[in-house]
Amino acid sequence: MSKPATIEKIDQSLIRELDPEGKLNLLLCLQCGRCSSGCTMRQETDILPHQLNRMAALGMRKEMLASKAIWACISCNTCVSRCPMKVDTPALVDVLRSMAESAPGDLERVRIFNETMLGSVKKYGRSYEFGLMAVYKLKAKDFFSDLAKFPAMLLKSKMRLFPPSTEGRSAVAAIFDRVRQARRAQR
Amino acid sequence: MKYSFFPGCSLESTASDFRQSASAVAKALGIRLEEIPGWTCCGSSPAHATDHLLAAALPARNLAVAEEAGQDVVVCCAACYGRLASANLAIREDASLRTEVAKMIGKEYEGNVRVRHLLQVLLEDVGPREVRDAITRSLGGMKVACYYGCLLTRPSELSIADDPEDPQLMENLLEAAGAETIEWPYKTECCGASFSITRTDTVKRLSGEILRMAKESGADCIAVACPLCQTNLDLRQADIEKATGRSFGLPVFYFTQLLGHALGLSDAELGIGKLMTNPGKVLGCRL
Secondary structure (H helix, E strand, C coil): CCCCCCHHHCCCHHHHHHCCCCCCCHHHCCCCCHHHHHCCCCCCCCCCHHHHHHHHHCCCHHHHHCCCHHHHCCCCCHHHHHCCCCCCHHHHHHHHHHHCCCCCHHHHHHHHHHHHHHHHHHHHCCCCHHHHHHHHHHHHCCCCCCHHHHHHHHHCCCCCCCCCCCCCHHHHHHHHHHHHHHHHHHC | CEEEEECCHHHHCCCHHHHHHHHHHHHHCCCEEEECCCCCCCCHHHHHCCCHHHHHHHHHHHHHHHHCCCCCEEECCHHHHHHHHHHHHHHHHCHHHHHHHHHHHCCCCCCCCCEEEHHHHHHHHHCHHHHHHHCCCCCCCCEEEECCCCCCCCCHHHCCCCCCCCCCHHHHHHHHCCCEECCCCCCCCCCCHHHHCCCHHHHHHHHHHHHHHHHHCCCCEEEECCHHHHHHHHHCHHHHHHHHCCCCCCCEEEHHHHHHHHCCCCHHHHCHHHCCCCCHHHHCCCC
8 A cells, every 4th residue: 555645645536536426425434443343355355444435535546446345345235234324335336346447366357257247138138147157257267167067057947058038138238338328428 | 916026137047946936935825926028137236336327227127117017026036126126216316317317228217116025025915924824834843044145134225124134034934834943143144145156265255154153053954035145055055065074964945945835835836956955854855
């Protein structure tokens, strides 16, 4: 982590960018640590929830975007549910993930999985697990894990070989396109 | 009792036994579940981790279609419940998001469709007394650890339970079916959920802790209401046993499978054969 922030160096624009309408209550954080003591991923993260909240207030953009924390978060919502001030850390993490272009180390797999899963939904309107797994494994170069599970899952009809079909498919593809256009227009 | 039904992608694949057992139980208790025509994916975790507008628009499309039928929407999958309920609340409370979503889905939607989990319908609309009266094959004091995971009780505004830290819905339902539900502290811990594919070691650690606690608390089996929880605790149980050198042998049922068994429905109707950890001993039959 970089040098401690000083008051002159605080990037106050960040908090407005992360939470333009002030819905996440980031500045209300009391640093009580109740979120962090219950965090599911406390053993695997580099920045705990209460630290992340304060980093947002201090404008530590680079540090947050490069952290393991925003990808290690499993979105279990334990922190926000127990927070006495209703600071919405999971929503903060989502905003940071949407801003980050990559994830550190093997956490990149999480980002690749998200991208691949949404690709599957855009194409078929629903998630197509078998195809999704194939594409994910190629992209993440994770070829061998869980291969032994496939036969039993196919046998027990817990995975379909063929893609799903739904008449809502084209409506979903249109939503993806419109969201992308809306985001482009914003930039 | 008629409802619009949002099955979700998992109930078509990894949780096909959840769908089978939910449909069979609903039919046995006089609940009509009418599938939302042309329903599409709720976006699950990847959508909210990527773009909040997409994460609201994907559920909103389904809810807008469902609104035409004028009925409550019933969901089985905990993740779909979380996404639908979360989008619904955000759209209701945030006028600018509502306008944006309407542009994305090409339709006005105000967030007014009531989204409910099947557990709520069984307890609030059918009721434990009616369930008890319909039981033909009591669970006979089977010791069940009811496990909720994250998405049915968190965040607290969307919780299906009065107390998000100590939900009692499955307990009330399965006790009506003759089970003895155990007191245990891990019922709302996280199983590793969506990291099932990407971070298997994390899932094994978290799910292993849940299995260990259920076993030490005296459970014969675990009841769940979420496809991801079921997959992590059941499909990965043998790997966890191997890695930890402990033996659990805990079948992981959808609550609808246990309820259906007590309603006298057959194993085939409930998809019991799709479970990975053999439930024969617990159900008192050979599988």
